[in-house]
Amino acid sequence: MTLSPAQEPAAGATAEPTAQPAKENTKTLYGGTGSRRVTVRDVAAAKGRGEKWPMLTAYDAMTASVFDESGIPVLLVGDSMGNCHLGYESTVPVTMDEIALLSAAVVRGTKRALVVADLPFGAYQEGPVQALRNATRLVKEAGVGAVKLEGGERSAHQVELLVSSGIPVMAHVGLTPQSVHAFGGYPVQGRGEEAAAQLLRDAKAVQDAGAFAVVLEAVPAELAAEVTRSLHIPTVGIGAGAECDAQVLVWTDMAGLNAGRVPRFVKQYLALRELLGGAAKAFAEDVVGGAFPAEEHTFH
Structure with missing residues (x-):
């Protein structure tokens, strides 16, 4: 192509660079840079930007460090450790001592990720005071940045006290594995008009109580999309379709470490x-x- 006189560079002029160097990205959750921990404010800002982000479980320092270095912004020390790490048949037997021990290991193995720890079965069901006592232990002893607990309307008072006491809470509605005995297994939740309405009430209840995010597990995709549109806090899907703000998987499922049947919502990457x-x-x-x-x- 021949340049016109107006397009030709002047004698001695230096050609302009074709592209400017990329600025350091400190804002995005996945792939963001910076030396400080991701916070609940960062998670809220991602919702405003429409940014989708990943969350994985972690139960030890070495695995957590791999995920942290890979840019995973939020790591959950889930009571799923009962099934995939401790050899239990469900999450129900997991204790506060076990959660605290492994949460501290994950915190030590990470530099950037927001570490969220589950409150196990029996650690918050008695009421808000019990929830505060156990959540405080995880923040003080393990160093986590937030806790997660199951339940919607029934757990709203616990969420409210924790948040008002300075402890960020991620809620969890839909299929709540700690209720496996009440459910009689792990069925999809929110099917039918009445069940869908209750799930939406549960999600709004924990939002109103101050939760910074809510996990939607085993929920029809259409309902999860409606919940996501209705809330100003992020939704984290697991078996809840593609319209949630974030997605979480148990890392041993994601990596193909578990034996036996793989849940429908799991994609194995290794x-x-x-x-x-x-x-x-x-x-x-x-x-x-x-x-x-x-x-x-x-x-x-």
């Missing part, structure tokens, strides 16, 4: 169980065959 099993077999064969330790692994 076959970690197969990879770990293969590494263990390779190690064992090297030991049995005398190939390990080799000279380079030996001191003299």
